[in-house]
Amino acid sequence: MSLKMPSLRATAAATAVVLGGAFALVFFYAPNDADQGFVQKIFYVHVPIAICALLGFVVAAIHAIRHLRTGDAVHDVRSYVAIHMGVIFGTAALLTGAIWARAAWGKWWVWEEPTLVSFLIVYLLYATYYPLRYAIADRERQARYASVFAITAGAFVPLNFMAVRLAESLVHPRVFATAEGGLPGSMMLTFLVALAGMALLFVTLMRFELAAKATRGQISRLRRALDAGGAAGTSSRIAPVAPAEGGR
């Protein structure tokens, strides 16, 4: 994120184009699955969302390390936003996954599928990020503790996937082929475009939230400068603070 990025508007436009293209490919180009038929097309939404959520957690851990090394609050905000988006995408992945599971296997939830179970555990862990963060009043300490959490959870993700996969007996058949295995070219292409589109969406949403936070911070700074001497806002939260109403 520290590289020179294209403008927010350009990123948003690229997201719209690629994601729109991906959906066009999904509906008009990729063939219907021989087994599952039309329902299988949710694969092009579900799997990229899940991958983006996990990548978001990795990005959050990297920013958390940089935050602890440099003490620069900007990395903490990025780490927060990455986890925030990761949890939102994770919710979407669990919901689309449940819909797909219902259509393909007849059940909303299947304990035998290790990827599903691992993802749920990771999701439950990251969901505790918010109570942890808001339980700490001091702003700097909050940022440091949140970074420690992001790093610990980052180390947890691969361990968790390993443990859950080991827990499935090896004779259990893999119910659906993974993205790399046995996908015909047209499906693979559609999947990759959908993945790129979803990743762009993730980045765009992250940057929107970062921009919103920066703007909000600037507004409250300006407002404080304006009524200097008046009671300054003393909120210790980094997350969305509703701008005070009628405070001119």
Add this chain to the structure above:
Amino acid sequence: MNAFKVMLAKDLRVELRTLQSLPAMALFAVTTFVIFRFGLDRTSLEGSLAAGVLLVTVLFAALLAINRLFVAERDEGGFDAIRLAPVDPSSLYLAKVAALVVYLLALEAVALPVFAVFFLDGAEGMAPLAGILLLLDLGLAATGALVSTIGANSRARDLLTPLVLLPLLVPLMIAAAGAAEPLLAAGGPAYDEVGKWAGTLALYDLTFLLVGYAVYDFLLED
């Protein structure tokens, strides 16, 4: 290393004199066994059910100790003392991990025989099971000491620690259950997958000991 020894000795001495955690943990474990006896309506257990009852009981008894681990530091200014003292803050982490392992071993020294008497037919699997429990204790202590520090310094206190800790412990419990299940199998212990799970437990312990040791300084900074 010296600071580590001093702090560990302090913790153990305080526990010996006040007996705040250990009796409560042991009592909690025994009562939980009784509840399981009626909750499951079984008088003898084997295999995965036995592993689940034993490990869940140990986990929740451990939560009692983990929640109390930093109460003295928080209430009596121990955190400030560590910040002022010219010692590596990580030695506090290691001392707390070691103290927790000692507590958990003491708990299991009571809970495991009681469990065997209540629910098991024989005691053949006990020796390897004790080894598995030691690996479990290390993992519980490594993550527990880290999360407990966060909880102790937050407003939510007793609420936050179990909330964050439980999902973090899921892989550890998966591995421990995987190892304990064949050891508690009906008709004597089997050893088929124990090695695989013991390796997973060791990997978890090592990972979180390293992570805890690496990040602990940042929790005490102020």
